Amino acid sequence: MVEGKFGVCNGITRVNDVKSGSSTLRKSPSGDRFKIYIPYAGQTITWEVILDNSCPEEPPDFIFEDSDFCPNVADIKSLVNWDIGDPHCLTKVIRELLEHYKTFHERLLEAHSRLQFEYSSLLDQTELSRDLIEVYSERTEKKIGPINFLIKLPVDFSDIPPYLTKDNPGENSAVLLILFPSPDSSRVTPQLYLSPRVEHAFGGSGNLRIPAFPSGGCLLDYVPDVYKLLQNKVEKTVQIYERRKELIAAFLSHFGRSVLEFDADGFFDISFLFEWNDFFFILYIELAPSFPQEAPVLTFQSIYHESKEKPYSEVHDKYPYSPRWSGPEMATRIKTYILDNIQAFQKQSVISGSL
């Protein structure tokens, strides 16, 4: 069966609607007609594959959704050389057909100078190669549109923090889908799709805003802008992640033997149980997404006294701090701050809280 990944999105096809073409009932599984759904340029195209149970050596026939797409069979080498013994025979055919389909849509642009310009300028004047771009034009009798440009941005995601989950988050990617409602429209709408691990690293899907497509603008300018924006975001994200990790590691190095919990995914927080002169208390240390610009927030919490039905606690977020300090230096200075303030906290917890 089809196991391949196709196209810019590395999309996995779905196979559905398996039917049998034979007119008589058979005992063994005889599904020899089925539909393939292939993601392409932001659409899902449906091709029907027709094999023949009684003659499996015969290459398949295809029914394409798009009746204008009619490649010459002789041009499709893997159909001409159809070998049922090769487990990838069908995959190869689909891949070739998809190449032809892509060319078919590229040619459709030639009739529209603006779109043709957009496409060729992207190819010629940016670093994007043809395999990173897919175009698709919706056609009716009277007009053409919307036209999709699907562009995989070659962002370097190699340093993105790990995302530990049992569902394979897949490869890292950022894909830009740009819609032209009609060949000469100025209301061009872009959409950015990020793979799960990238989205997780950015702190969720809402966390990256791409600029609107400027009216009168062109892809040649816009796409590299988005690419730069993303690349910068990746670098920044990696940098601040490393800073958080460094600080948490420094705290663990000082206080690992009294740790309660810490965020082992994003390194956004760590908590300890401390004892000072027989007085035990909890310290929560929390880092904002804007750390290291913003100082870690320290919360002292009592384990003996309550206030308003909750453990008595004090938030300390204004203390001597510089984002330029290294993780180890920050940890040492915060420790000093804690030692300087425990006594006051203890007194206050006794006064304000109830036992």
Next chain:
Amino acid sequence: MEAENESGSDQENYSRLVSSVIHEYDIIDVEPGARSEESANEDVKSRDSSQDDVTLPRVNCPEKIIICLDMSSEMDKVSFRSRSGDKWTPMKLVRRALSFFLHSKQRLNRNHQFALVHLFDKASWVKDFTGNVRSIISALDDMSDTVELQSFNATSLFDLIHQCVPLPELEGDTTILPPPYIVRMLFIYGRSNGLIEFRNKESFRQLDSSPYFFFDAMYVHEPQSPENRCEEIFDRLCDLDEKGMSYIFEAARNPTRLYDQMAKLLAHPLQRPLQSEIAYRLHNIADLTDT
């Protein structure tokens, strides 16, 4: 006493420590002469080995914590006293300490869940897992009366838990992949004479064979004397720590100590040091000698 590693190879130490997020806990070098806090306390059992077979990732995954609360009438007998002369029953203190525990644990991670089991002759389920801390506290406030009880049938407790609480299956690379949750028993026992009977260990073995199952205990009791069996009971509790991953604490007479011990139980089983390694004391930097 707290030991600190202030030596020069900081960067390396830090990255090692952090990579121990997914590797076995890296024990920090102890200064010569320093002792772990608990080693002076005769009641702490010695620990020879930790669980070497399965290395778990040091991740703060959600916990399902089963509070197993002893309902013996001894819990309602005043035995804790403060220096100022105030007196409390173990039950009153435990309930209050549990309230702190629940609020703190929720603050650490909103996804932790808690259940409540009462221990009479046998165990009985009171409240199923919930993240709603208030409802557990209500259940603790509204509980039924304690009863005069003798020994406790531990088999019934582990049978109950084995029956009612599914443990996550081991999937993928278990040294790296975090489990969806871990299960931790918080066994709070208050009998100074009632032994823990444990004939059939089948359910316990099944539970304990999972790396995602943990057993912690808090033992509150009269001061140890020849008239009671506290030491024996405490030893029996320690025997339940077959993997060497448990925290087993005790307190008698001193209310502050009860609160302290309960706070130590906040530590996440996958991230906390072994009980023999814990050290909470903060030192003034000036007190430390430079190495």
